[in-house]
Amino acid sequence: MPFLDRDGVRIHYEDEGEGPAILLTHGFGATLRMFDPQVEALCPTHRMIRWSMRGHGETVSPDDPAAYSDEATVGDMKALLDSLGVEQAVFAGMSLGGNMSMAFRTKYPERVRALVLIDTGPGFKREVPRERWNDYAEGVAQAIESGGSAAVLQSTETSTSNHRSTDALAMAARGMMKQHGTYIIDSLKTIDAPTLILVGADDHAFLAAAEVMAAKIPHAARHIIPDAGHAANMDQPAIVNNLLRGFLAKLDPAP
Secondary structure, three states: OOEEEEOOEEEEEEEEOOOOEEEEEOOOOOOHHHHHHHHHHHOOOOEEEEEOOOOOOOOEOOOOHHHOOHHHHHHHHHHHHHHOOOOOEEEEEEOHHHHHHHHHHHHOHHHEEEEEEEOOOOOOOOHHHHHHHHHHHHHHHHHHHHHOHHHOOOOHHHOOOOOOOHHHHHHHHHHHHOOOOOHHHHHHHHOOOOEEEEEEOOOHHHHHHHHHHHHHOOOEEEEEEOOOOOOHHHHOHHHHHHHHHHHHHHHOOOO
């Protein structure tokens, strides 16, 4: 099981396949396992790099709440790519992972070849809905502290999850799931990388977010995945994988 040691954090990752690199970042409460269907389908043609964020899966996480943040997550993503000798990648993320992929692009746009955003939101422009979201994230953290990781392992994306520490998962909810400012949603119009937006037709909380991103990101294509909820890549892997193949083919046309 490969790990990257970074400032006291042992980040669990997997690196499979050869070809253009794709960095896969999971949603909150999930782990790198949620991308099994995509790795199996795309490994023959692409280098599939996936990892478990701080507080998640087999990643060994710190006890300091301050170690959980957008900045720390972006730093982990950069350190992982640097350690693997990857200068540029397609960044594919689901929910929180998509949000962190966009956060990475705000700091290192030259390293983002393209974006794939699955059931993702860009945050909130207005303070009231942002505070409402942050109250929800705090409730998730408290539920984890009182009920363990089972409190969040009730959805498709978390069905394959095991976590080393419920305390770390709660700290991730407070430090990474909560929204701090508007810098991601403010950045949408500046995204010049090709962007694929996928959202489940039954993921009602994120349909509007997908529409906003598609309208604001200059080179974005949006697809609504039928009979899928808040983990479209797991609910409908065949449909999502075909869309990914088509998107990637335009980035890497056959000679």
